[in-house]
Amino acid sequence: MIDYLKKRVKSDSETQESMKVPLSKPAHMNIPFISDKIQKRIEEKIGTEEFNATSKQKNTIKKVHLFDILVERENYTYIELGEVVFDILKEEEKCYFLSERSSSKIHYDIHKKEVYYILEDEIYKDGFLVKERVMERVIPHFFPMQKSNHPYLILPKDEYITLKLYLEDTKEKGQELFSEGQKSLRFSFYNLVESAMHKGASDIHIKYSMNFYHVYFRISGALVNQREYLMDKDEGHDFIHACKVTATKDTKGEFSADEHHLPQDARIVFNSLGVDTRIAITPEGTLSGKQVLVARLLIKKQIDKKTFSFSEWGYGDDFIEVLEDVKNISGKLIYATGKVGSGKSTLLSHLLATLDDDISIITIEDPIEYILNKKNATQHEIFMPQDKTRQITYVDYLKKIKRSDFDVLYIAETRKDKGLMESVVEGAKAGGTIYSTIHIPSCFDTHDTLVQVFGADKKAIASLLYLSVNQVLVKKLCPNCKKEDKDHVNKKNLEERASSLDYIYKNPLDDFLKEDFKTYIADNNGCDICRKKSFGNKKEWGYDGRIPVYEYLRIDPSFATWIYKENCDRYDIELKACTEGKGINKLQTFIRLLKEGKIDATLRQIREI
Structure with a gap:
């Protein structure tokens, strides 16, 4: 033939x-x-x-x-x-x-x-x-x-x-x-990072499935498939290897581009883009037998108190008042809690930027995410040398700066490093205000976590912990095309999920379900403004970025004494704080934003809180 x-x-x-x-x-x-x-x-x-x-x-x-x-x-x-x-x-x-x-x-x-x-x-x-x-x-x-x-x-x-x-x-x-x-790559990791920054992404995911490597950007909390970067298995393998080779220039320690069987953390810095990427590589031991790469984009931005507004970000007047009070305290612990990507570091860094110019600020970060535009701020970044014996940790920094005469010390993350919690407590007792973050789902669980997980002294934490904040980021309705919820979809969704919400104090929810409040939902067709911002992701049509749903606990001496003497859990603390005006939970903030027409109550939004 x-x-x-x-x-x-x-x-x-x-x-x-x-x-x-x-x-x-x-x-x-x-x-x-x-x-x-x-x-x-x-x-x-x-x-x-x-x-x-x-x-x-x-x-x-x-x-x-x-x-x-x-x-x-x-x-x-x-x-x-x-x-x-x-x-x-x-x-x-x-x-x-x-x-x-x-x-x-x-x-x-x-x-x-x-x-x-x-x-x-x-x-x-x-x-x-x-x-x-x-x-x-x-x-x-x-x-x-x-x-x-x-x-x-x-x-x-x-x-x-x-x-x-x-x-x-x-x-x-x-x-x-x-x-x-x-034989050469069609695009580089630099191209991916540049595109991700243009689209406002916080993370890049490269995942293998069914003979293809898919690239996703996390935009407004959702993973969005970047179809133009689709790679077959050979190209995807070569691409990840090229990323690892590039990372050897900025990654210290025992990182190796030829290691395929152990998980590794890496780093690539693009000074021309002003971004530091922190990379986690999953080895070939995954179900697919291929590697997975996840990169967090840490865009270094200079900030000062003139460049932002807590009110415009969606924080209520009551919480802003609490933040103002924090500026005037000393010898206390301030904690921002939440899951990865919830804006903990962003909140604390911007709070630092609002402090008076006569306050001495020292930060220990890994890496530095925001550059404080303050002459009295000294920012340190954890250094990982090739020789492990020369490694400098959070604890090492804390020991060295004890006598640095600081007013405020920001430790980017509280870890289970030996001696870290003791140094934090010691610094606060010496009169410094310590800002830090931990990964927990509720601010009302901060005390127990610091004691049980990080080994802090119960009495010391009860007396030193002044403010604990927790937040999640949910989708904000597009103000240009949101529409009235005439079918009461928001109320029906909340009724369906009311029993599963992990809160002890639900009075605002009960009141909302009993009364007839006017709320709004997203227009799935969007408008020219929100469609342009979505970069082709139809799931974002009708929305305009994200807004924090937060909770906080502010502890005064009487509340601290009660925590120390009583064998209380997070639900006891939540109930007492909400009923006595010492704090609010995320459910209260969610209902407020819903009434204000800033968010809708989709099942996914409810699940976030």
Whole structure:
């Protein structure tokens, strides 16, 4: 059959005329990989801009079928593509040639009336043609294709012949099938970071699934698939290795780019972008057998009290008043608590920026996230040298700066390092105000955590802990397109989840459910403003960034005495604080923001608090 096709091509002047592709250029740069009708049908559905982006990506990920790209970019499923192909094949009279990656794993239906040819895709080795096979009277059955990872390559007859001749020509000349450009990465980690910063992302995730590496940006708390950075498994492996090699320049300690079996932390600094990326690499021991890379973007920004407003961020007047009181205390502990990415460091750093200029501030951070635009602020960053014996830890810094005559000391994170908690308590007893963070879900659990987890003295913590804050970030409604909740969706969701909310003090929720308050929900179609800010993520349409839902506990001497003498848990502390005006819980803040029309009560929003 191949010989017949080759002879026909050589004797058919019309077919020869239709070969517009010079044989000296790579096939992937010149040959359409689907018929014109299939292309038109797909383009009509997903739009010209998205189709062009998909085609461009196909040309760069050269060994991957266009159908794979369409599926991975979430434009189609394999079943939907199969239906498109079958519909068009029924209309066509000429033959089609279909190629797939592993014919032994694909099922076929025999169709006697029409003839299609399958060119096996695994015909190259080191860029050269090494084998060929043609099957007659075969039509593909697409339904087993779902998640099979063995896509088809559909070629009209003349394009198949052109490809066949090109492969023969390549083999004879001893040239490599693909260009040198394929061997290099299409984009760098720098490009990813730059794009993530432009989109306001806090983290970059590179994950492996089903023969592909997917890139996600965490934007406004949600992971958003960046389809333009889709990589096949080989390119993804090379990309992560290249990141690790780059990281060796900024990462100290025992980090190795060639280590594939142990989890590693790394660091890459881009001074031109003003960002420090902290990277966690999961080893090949994952279920997929591939590595996973997660990078936190720490954008160093200069801040002072003139560049922001706690009120504009969504904090209530009562809490702002508490923050003002903090400026006038000494010899106390101030803790911001919450999960990763909840804005703990952001809150404390900006609180430091509001302190008076005559207050001496020292910080110990890993890394420095915000640059305090204050002449009396000295910021230290944890240093990890190549030689572990020269490593400087939080405890080492604390010991060295005891006599530094500081008024305020900011320790970016309270850790279980030996001697750290003792040094913190000692510093507060000496008259300094200590700011720090821990990862717990409630501010009312701060006392027990410091005692039971970090080994602090119960009596000392009871007397020294002055303020504990906890917060989460939830989606803020777009003020331009939010709409009234006439169907009471917010109330229904809260009623459904009321019993599962982990709070002892629920009076504001009970009042809200009994009365008829006017609330708002997001318009899923969004508006020009919020759609532009979403960078293509439809889940963010109708929203405008995030807003803190916070709780706090302010401890006075009588409250401290009660904590020390009573065997109380977090729920006891929460109930007493909320009923006596010593604090509020996140549920109270959530209800307030809901009444103010700043948030909605979707099930996901409720789950966050």
